[in-house]
Amino acid sequence: MTDAHVGLAGQLSRLPQRQVLSDDVYETVKGLIMDSVVQPGTRLNIDALTRELGISQTPIRESLARLESDGLVIKEPLRGYRVSSRLTRDEFDDLFEYRLHIEPWAAGRAAQRAGTEDLARLKAEMLSYTDVPDRPAYESYRAMAAHDQRFHDLVLELSGNETARLSFARTHCHLHLFRLYYGGGIATKALREHKTVVTAVRKGDPEEAAAAMRAHIEASRARLRPIFDQE
Amino acid sequence: MTDAHVGLAGQLSRLPQRQVLSDDVYETVKGLIMDSVVQPGTRLNIDALTRELGISQTPIRESLARLESDGLVIKEPLRGYRVSSRLTRDEFDDLFEYRLHIEPWAAGRAAQRAGTEDLARLKAEMLSYTDVPDRPAYESYRAMAAHDQRFHDLVLELSGNETARLSFARTHCHLHLFRLYYGGGIATKALREHKTVVTAVRKGDPEEAAAAMRAHIEASRARLRPIFDQE
DNA sequence: CTTCGCAATATCCTATAGGATCTGGAGCCG
DNA sequence: CGGCTCCAGATCCTATAGGATATTGCGAAG
Numbered sequence: 001m002t003d004a005h006v007g008l009a010g011q012l013s014r015l016p017q018r019q020v021l022s023d024d025v026y027e028t029v030k031g032l033i034m035d036s037v038v039q040p041g042t043r044l045n046i047d048a049l050t051r052e053l054g055i056s057q058t059p060i061r062e063s064l065a066r067l068e069s070d071g072l073v074i075k076e077p078l079r080g081y082r083v084s085s086r087l088t089r090d091e092f093d094d095l096f097e098y099r100l101h102i103e104p105w106a107a108g109r110a111a112q113r114a115g116t117e118d119l120a121r122l123k124a125e126m127l128s129y130t131d132v133p134d135r136p137a138y139e140s141y142r143a144m145a146a147h148d149q150r151f152h153d154l155v156l157e158l159s160g161n162e163t164a165r166l167s168f169a170r171t172h173c174h175l176h177l178f179r180l181y182y183g184g185g186i187a188t189k190a191l192r193e194h195k196t197v198v199t200a201v202r203k204g205d206p207e208e209a210a211a212a213m214r215a216h217i218e219a220s221r222a223r224l225r226p227i228f229d230q231e
Numbered sequence: 232m233t234d235a236h237v238g239l240a241g242q243l244s245r246l247p248q249r250q251v252l253s254d255d256v257y258e259t260v261k262g263l264i265m266d267s268v269v270q271p272g273t274r275l276n277i278d279a280l281t282r283e284l285g286i287s288q289t290p291i292r293e294s295l296a297r298l299e300s301d302g303l304v305i306k307e308p309l310r311g312y313r314v315s316s317r318l319t320r321d322e323f324d325d326l327f328e329y330r331l332h333i334e335p336w337a338a339g340r341a342a343q344r345a346g347t348e349d350l351a352r353l354k355a356e357m358l359s360y361t362d363v364p365d366r367p368a369y370e371s372y373r374a375m376a377a378h379d380q381r382f383h384d385l386v387l388e389l390s391g392n393e394t395a396r397l398s399f400a401r402t403h404c405h406l407h408l409f410r411l412y413y414g415g416g417i418a419t420k421a422l423r424e425h426k427t428v429v430t431a432v433r434k435g436d437p438e439e440a441a442a443a444m445r446a447h448i449e450a451s452r453a454r455l456r457p458i459f460d461q462e
Numbered sequence: 463c464t465t466c467g468c469a470a471t472a473t474c475c476t477a478t479a480g481g482a483t484c485t486g487g488a489g490c491c492g
Numbered sequence: 493c494g495g496c497t498c499c500a501g502a503t504c505c506t507a508t509a510g511g512a513t514a515t516t517g518c519g520a521a522g
Binding site: 062 | 505506508512513515
């Protein structure tokens with residue numbers, strides 16, 4: 001289901017969401033980008049996509065227009081679209097510096113504001129991910145990445161600042177991070193760190209929640225940063 | 232000229248930007264929204280736009296898809312698009328709370344990093360706005376709003392964190408603020424506050440720059456907040 | 463063997479057509 | 493007079509066509 005992108009007004013249509021073809025294509029292409037089925041920097045050819053997906057150009061053009069505004073593809077007028085590149089080292093550093101500004105504060109605010117139902121949602125999210133030992137490494141990582149994204153989005157939601165949540169969502173942080181690294185093996189530490197954040201939020205201790213989130217993001221950065229040293 | 236929305240990769244095409252019709256339509260509709268020619272919440276009718284602009288549906292659909300991802304319009308599938316509403320009081324508060332997180336820090340970083348050329352750019356931006364006494368109030372406000380947006384974007388650029396700059400740009404902060412209030416008469420104070428920020432950046436004093444930016448944003452919030460008390 | 467030019471083909475962009483869906487107004491009934 | 497139902501027209505979405513532009517490959521010349 002496409003997430004309803006809404007403006008700052010936050011007004012969702014009261015109608016149940018109707019899915020049109022361009023929404024499906026949007027999710028499909030976004031998934032191809034996320035999974036690096038389409039390599040960073042490669043061309044997205046509209047005619048080729050019409051053949052592969054068996055649909056006409058119009059929903060493809062519309063979905064590419066949205067992906068362009070999302071920053072996931074780059075339009076080269078009269079030449080086609082290109083998938084945005086993987087994060088460079090500088091962009092990675094910028095992203096985490098930005099996260100360190102927004103997310104510890106958000107965790108602190110969540111600790112201040114969270115009610116019983118909010119805490120139940122956090123608990124449910126923590127329980128939604130269980131590592132299955134036999135699962136292929138890629139699948140495991142994909143599931144963990146999806147959980148990670150939901151978890152961080154939820155903390156931002158519980159902070160009560162919709163601008164911050166939307167701004168973070170629009171960085172497509174987890175999509176970019178997911179494209180950097182495919183391996184498994186980091187879920188255990190990340191989950192432990194998530195748990196520490198939730199414990200602090202449950203206690204209603206803003207400073208502890210902020211510190212836990214800061215520690216988690218710094219650790220996450222440390223886990224991923226060596227990717228750039230390999231090049 | 233459409234601003235080139237690029238992903239975190241920051242890779243602009245090396246080609247000179249070619250303007251296609253959908254880019255023109257994007258800027259046109261965005262301008263209509265900014266100027267409240269199209270009132271918040273009203274429907275954008277694709278067939279009507281084809282008649283008014285004298286072009287076909289395709290570039291209109293594409294531009295609306297981009298505006299949807301930008302959060303400036305809301306798609307109601309099979310029913311049309313609606314202009315996102317004006318900021319509510321809560322969204323206004325969220326936006327300024329978010330700004331207070333990002334922009335003082337950015338000003339401090341700009342103070343740390345700004346070289347001679349950067350300082351020249353700041354000075355040029357300050358000089359780019361001159362209030363003309365006879366100018367109609369609306370035009371004066373529009374010019375001030377444009378300067379305000381460029382100024383804040385420049386400070387964020389000089390902070391060196393492209394993620395923060397993009398995230399802030401994607402809130403379309405100034406477009407939303409512009410829609411709230413049309414009157415004139417606030418330029419003098421805002422310009423004075425800008426000048427204080429620039430002075431601190433020029434001195435290379437991060438704390439002073441951060442404090443000046445914080446004071447400016449708080450003052451700006453104080454100037455605009457009473458709009459919600461009138462309702 | 464390499465480079466340049468040209469042409470054919472691929473691709474992009476926009477116009478147009480038509481079926482599906484929604485909306486608003488008119489008419490009828492209570 | 494008000495409310496409900498139905499239908500005509502408006503609107504949306506996608507398919508398709510065609511002109512404009514870019515790309516790639518082949519052939520010829522140096």
